[in-house]
Amino acid sequence: MSIGEATSEQTPDSTRMRWRRSGGAALVVRGLHRAVYPLLGVAVLLALWWYGGHLIASDPATESFAGFGPGPTFASLADLIRSGQLWGIAYPSLHRIGLGLLWATVLGVPIGVSIGYFRVAQETTHIPFQFLRMISPLAWMPIAVLAFASWDGAIVFLIIVAAIWPIIFSTAHGVKRIDPLWFRVARNLGAGGGQMLRRIILPAIGQDVFAGIRLAVGVAWIVLVPAEYLGVTSGLGYAINDARDTLAYNDLAAIVVVIGVLGYALDRICLFLIQHFSWRVEL
Amino acid sequence: MSGFLSLDRMGIVFETRNGPYRALQDVDLRIAQGEFVTVIGHSGCGKSTVLNIVAGLLRATEGGVLLENREVNSPGPERAVVFQNHSLLPWLTVYDNVRLAVDKVFRKTKSKIERDEWTRHNLRLVQMNNAADKRPSEISGGMKQRVGIARALAMEPKVLLMDEPFGALDALTRAHLQDALMTIHADLGNTVIMITHDVDEAVLLSDRIVMMTNGPAATVGKVLSVSLARPRKRLSLADDTEYNRCRADVMKFLYRQTETDDPRAA
Numbered sequence: 001m002s003i004g005e006a007t008s009e010q011t012p013d014s015t016r017m018r019w020r021r022s023g024g025a026a027l028v029v030r031g032l033h034r035a036v037y038p039l040l041g042v043a044v045l046l047a048l049w050w051y052g053g054h055l056i057a058s059d060p061a062t063e064s065f066a067g068f069g070p071g072p073t074f075a076s077l078a079d080l081i082r083s084g085q086l087w088g089i090a091y092p093s094l095h096r097i098g099l100g101l102l103w104a105t106v107l108g109v110p111i112g113v114s115i116g117y118f119r120v121a122q123e124t125t126h127i128p129f130q131f132l133r134m135i136s137p138l139a140w141m142p143i144a145v146l147a148f149a150s151w152d153g154a155i156v157f158l159i160i161v162a163a164i165w166p167i168i169f170s171t172a173h174g175v176k177r178i179d180p181l182w183f184r185v186a187r188n189l190g191a192g193g194g195q196m197l198r199r200i201i202l203p204a205i206g207q208d209v210f211a212g213i214r215l216a217v218g219v220a221w222i223v224l225v226p227a228e229y230l231g232v233t234s235g236l237g238y239a240i241n242d243a244r245d246t247l248a249y250n251d252l253a254a255i256v257v258v259i260g261v262l263g264y265a266l267d268r269i270c271l272f273l274i275q276h277f278s279w280r281v282e283l
Numbered sequence: 284m285s286g287f288l289s290l291d292r293m294g295i296v297f298e299t300r301n302g303p304y305r306a307l308q309d310v311d312l313r314i315a316q317g318e319f320v321t322v323i324g325h326s327g328c329g330k331s332t333v334l335n336i337v338a339g340l341l342r343a344t345e346g347g348v349l350l351e352n353r354e355v356n357s358p359g360p361e362r363a364v365v366f367q368n369h370s371l372l373p374w375l376t377v378y379d380n381v382r383l384a385v386d387k388v389f390r391k392t393k394s395k396i397e398r399d400e401w402t403r404h405n406l407r408l409v410q411m412n413n414a415a416d417k418r419p420s421e422i423s424g425g426m427k428q429r430v431g432i433a434r435a436l437a438m439e440p441k442v443l444l445m446d447e448p449f450g451a452l453d454a455l456t457r458a459h460l461q462d463a464l465m466t467i468h469a470d471l472g473n474t475v476i477m478i479t480h481d482v483d484e485a486v487l488l489s490d491r492i493v494m495m496t497n498g499p500a501a502t503v504g505k506v507l508s509v510s511l512a513r514p515r516k517r518l519s520l521a522d523d524t525e526y527n528r529c530r531a532d533v534m535k536f537l538y539r540q541t542e543t544d545d546p547r548a549a
């Protein structure tokens with residue numbers, strides 16, 4: 001019995017992939033997509049920025065805002081990094097967003113699993129959750145300020161309010177997508193509820209949970225900066241306000257760059273986790 | 284006298300949106316240890332339902348199942364199921380899919396090293412040891428089915444339940460797997476219930492063929508003993524009179540079921 005050799009058993013993908021990878025032309029095309037086009041995009045953005053800065057600097061009416069140009073901005077950014085100030089500014093923000101996302105995940109995943117698994121939970125929560133989801137997190141600000149003794153607490157609360165919805169809905173969607181056959185496989189092995197959760201549900205929804213967290217990071221990062229305009233005396237939002245008040249436009253622009261770069265980095269981390277926890281559906 | 288595995292006047296009624304639907308009635312069957320039984324019948328007659336009741340995944344509404352004189356009322360690894368397809372967990376490798384079952388069944392009785400060896404042994408049985416680290420999405424349908432069989436065998440089940448395990452495969456792969464299954468059955472002596480749509484497959488593999496009538500209230504219509512010596516060779520069977528008699532018997536039964544189904548033929 002040598003069934004391993006049957007020709008019909010070969011995975012068709014492997015040969016096709018090898019074919020596509022070969023050839024110099026293909027390499028060039030892949031190089032273009034990997035590096036050249038993204039760099040081109042960044043270059044265009046920098047060029048527009050530089051031109052805008054140039055216009056501002058050369059007009060006497062707006063001259064005092066010349067700090068917004070890329071030159072002064074990157075000089076200021078280098079200063080911030082060299083003096084170690086940057087970490088002091090970014091750390092409180094990262095701490096708040098980390099704490100908020102952690103809580104949103106800790107609360108959102110179990111809620112999402114329940115909604116995906118139990119129809120009753122889905123039907124009961126649908127209207128209230130859709131209603132609450134539509135309220136801008138910033139609209140909760142006055143309530144948050146009243147309810148929490150510290151500004152930090154209020155900001156973390158706002159991040160949770162912003163971040164929890166995508167996590168809940170993405171998790172629930174992931175659970176609903178689970179093939180019922182996998183539950184039967186697990187039951188055939190004699191698995192109980194706890195093992196079902198650990199062996200089937202959680203691994204099956206990993207990619208959906210992180211996709212939800214990725215969306216949540218996007219929203220939370222946007223909410224964070226305006227939330228830090230109030231009360232607190234640390235963080236990126238505070239630093240922007242502070243730079244504006246001291247007319248340090250180069251610092252202000254440097255912080256904006258930092259916000260963009262950190263947001264991009266957080267997004268990439270989430271993307272990595274999604275890919276790490278994803279599995280391809282069988283054909 | 285009850286036999287190793289017995290289905291006793293088993294029936295089931297499903298509650299559907301259009302009221303109760305009686306799928307099975309008075310399904311009666313005795314299966315001896317080591318016997319290979321196939322179940323054949325028209326689509327929708329209730330074959331999978333029978334299998335799921337034996338597996339404990341469904342509860343019969345009347346009658347029941349006895350395995351070694353004990354009533355079956357919940358799923359368990361001593362009645363391992365090989366599902367039709369897509370039953371491998373896609374986030375686990377081939378090895379881990381089998382290992383999951385091995386860990387579940389032998390956690391208390393085998394050491395870690397023994398469980399690893401047992402997993403690999405079962406992958407070797409179905410010739411999948413070389414693909415142990417692949418994911419289900421990276422292997423063919425035939426390979427997936429073999430892993431499903433390895434997973435079921437690794438549980439050392441008293442009864443192996445197979446629901447059209449080769450239904451979705453091309454003829455060549457299917458023939459290879461049938462041969463592999465016959466070899467394994469000869470070596471290990473498992474008791475097997477296998478559902479199939481394929482008359483040749485039923486005759487080739489079975490000690491007995493259970494033919495089911497059409498639903499609603501489907502039941503065992505006829506049981507045919509296949510007295511062909513083992514090991515069976517598919518090529519020499521083509522001209523075998525017993526083989527062709529069995530084949531014709533099953534065909535006739537299925538054809539008659541189609542006729543009674545057709546109102547014009549009544």
Ligand SMILES: Nc1ncnc2c1ncn2[C@@H]1O[C@H](COP(=O)(O)OP(=O)(O)OP(=O)(O)O)[C@@H](O)[C@H]1O
Pocket residue numbers: 297298299304306324325326327328329330331332333498
């Ligand atoms: N959970 C259920 N609820 C209601 N009706 C069901 C349920 N499961 C099966 N049935 C019905 O019972 C009958 C038998 O179904 P079953 O899946 O056992 O058929 P089958 O013989 O395996 O068919 P096939 O050869 O197509 O797989 C069908 O009419 C089906 O619609």
Ligand SMILES: [Mg+2]
Pocket residue numbers: 330331332446
């Ligand atoms: Mg079926």
